[in-house]
Amino acid sequence: MAMYRAGDWNDLDQIKVLGVQRELTDWYGKNHRKLPWRETSDPYYIWVSEVMLQQTRVDTVIPYFLNFIEKFPTMEDLAQAHEEEVLKAWEGLGYYSRVRNLQRGAKVVVEQYGGQVPKDLQEIKKIPGIGPYTAGAVLSIAYDQAVPAVDGNVMRVFSRLFCIEDDISEGKTRSEMEKIGRVVVPRENPSSFNQGLMELGALICTPTSPKCIACPVYGQCCAAQRGIQNELPIKKKKQAAKEVQLEVALVWNDDKVLIMKRPGDGLLASLWAFPSAVREEGWEPGSNIIAVLKEEYGIIVDDINYVFDAQHVFTHLKWNMEVYDCKLSSTVELDYPQIQWVTLDEIGNYAIPTAFMKVLRKIDGG
Numbered sequence: 001m002a003m004y005r006a007g008d009w010n011d012l013d014q015i016k017v018l019g020v021q022r023e024l025t026d027w028y029g030k031n032h033r034k035l036p037w038r039e040t041s042d043p044y045y046i047w048v049s050e051v052m053l054q055q056t057r058v059d060t061v062i063p064y065f066l067n068f069i070e071k072f073p074t075m076e077d078l079a080q081a082h083e084e085e086v087l088k089a090w091e092g093l094g095y096y097s098r099v100r101n102l103q104r105g106a107k108v109v110v111e112q113y114g115g116q117v118p119k120d121l122q123e124i125k126k127i128p129g130i131g132p133y134t135a136g137a138v139l140s141i142a143y144d145q146a147v148p149a150v151d152g153n154v155m156r157v158f159s160r161l162f163c164i165e166d167d168i169s170e171g172k173t174r175s176e177m178e179k180i181g182r183v184v185v186p187r188e189n190p191s192s193f194n195q196g197l198m199e200l201g202a203l204i205c206t207p208t209s210p211k212c213i214a215c216p217v218y219g220q221c222c223a224a225q226r227g228i229q230n231e232l233p234i235k236k237k238k239q240a241a242k243e244v245q246l247e248v249a250l251v252w253n254d255d256k257v258l259i260m261k262r263p264g265d266g267l268l269a270s271l272w273a274f275p276s277a278v279r280e281e282g283w284e285p286g287s288n289i290i291a292v293l294k295e296e297y298g299i300i301v302d303d304i305n306y307v308f309d310a311q312h313v314f315t316h317l318k319w320n321m322e323v324y325d326c327k328l329s330s331t332v333e334l335d336y337p338q339i340q341w342v343t344l345d346e347i348g349n350y351a352i353p354t355a356f357m358k359v360l361r362k363i364d365g366g
Contacts, residue, residue: 012162012183020161020217021186021193027216028196033058033203036065038195043117043142044075044106050137051102051129054151055095058202064093075115079106087271087351094354096271101129119143132178137194146190148181150174153201159233160205160223168233241318245279247289248310248359251301251326253341258299258328259350261338267314272340272350274359276321286324293326297339301326308362312355323359 032038035058037049048068052061068089072078078086083103090099105127109117117138118124124135136149150158155168155177162180166173186193204211212224223229251258259272275297277288286304293299303326310321342350344364352360 012180016220017184020184020220023216023220024196024200025186025189025192028192028199032195032199036062041142043138044078045069046142047105047117047130047134047138048102050134051098052093054098056093060093064090075106075117076110078103079110083270084351088349091351092354092357096268096353098129100269104128105130117142119145121145121147136181140185140190140194144189144191146185146187148178148185149194149198150177150181151198153205154181154197156207156233157197157201157205160210160229161217161221163222163226163228163232165232165234167236169235239316241313241316243318243320246319246321247277247279247286248321248323248356249275249289249293249301249304249326250307250323250359250363251275251293251299251328253328256341256343257347259340259342259347259352260297261340267317268353268355271353273353273356274323279322285322289324290326300329302329303327310355310358310362312358319355321355321359323362 035049037045040046049061049065052065052068071085071089072081081103083100086099086103087096090096093099108127109115113123118127119139121135121139124130124139125132130138133149133151136147139145139147140149148154152168155174158164158177158180159168164173164176166176168174168177200215200217204215208230210229212218212221212229215221215224218224221229223232249258258275260275262268262271262273264270275289275293277292279285279288285306290301290304293301305325307323307325310323312319312321340350344360347360
């Protein structure tokens, strides 16, 4: 079975393409999972679901999606909501820039497009947070347009289906995959075809041990016929996550603990967290966080005691957190809304990132 190279996509075997279109669409119609965002053609709901599904498992997304739509049932509701409320609804999903861009995009749609997600490809890509994949997903699923939606699952399927040996972590390879999509996405029922590609990658054409016998396009698959399905796709190994030693302070004032709102940009921007500081080389354990509390916030603590460790791994970063119990000694009076004293019961009203929720659960003994 022939391998294909960049630039050959318009020359794809049309019999093969028609077979893939027919078999995949039929398979999706009979076998797709029943998911809440598949019960609607509302472009807003589909947009929300696609943003949530980026880097997050379907089972995890379902309750978040239902809760988010309940809180913000329309584009206007999301656009007008306070950022703190939106971040709280997203709490635990991680990658908070996704929801910030989603809200920014909703405001643009409301202000510039009358609350209606544009049906034109070039227009929809002008909206903050909507790239080629999300644009293709919304246009094909909500508006039934023959536009490709190429994510990691789809690139894996295409790599095996057409024996593509280019590194899928490279931008130029994604561009080539999008060209394939423009050739193979049918004009008739592109919604089911695109969702079928996504579902195939999620359930059958998995990263390891693909279930080839159950694959509806097995007979069309170049990699399966050549026995190299486990060797594709080609993807360079990720760099090991950089490890950072972080000191975290639980500063107590009677039954209340100190939380601080993180800066508006950078990692975990605008979320609430316990005070923390990166340990400088050569400093005694706990001394960095003591210095930060005093110099940046005028808070002096004593009786600092190590209590436990916690870890959290981001995409390219690993936090090794040393958590210290700190008794408040004195503090200057600061009119600073980014600092709050809260009880453990009240802390649930604030958007706390997963890294610090791990600390909170250990405090509660969970």
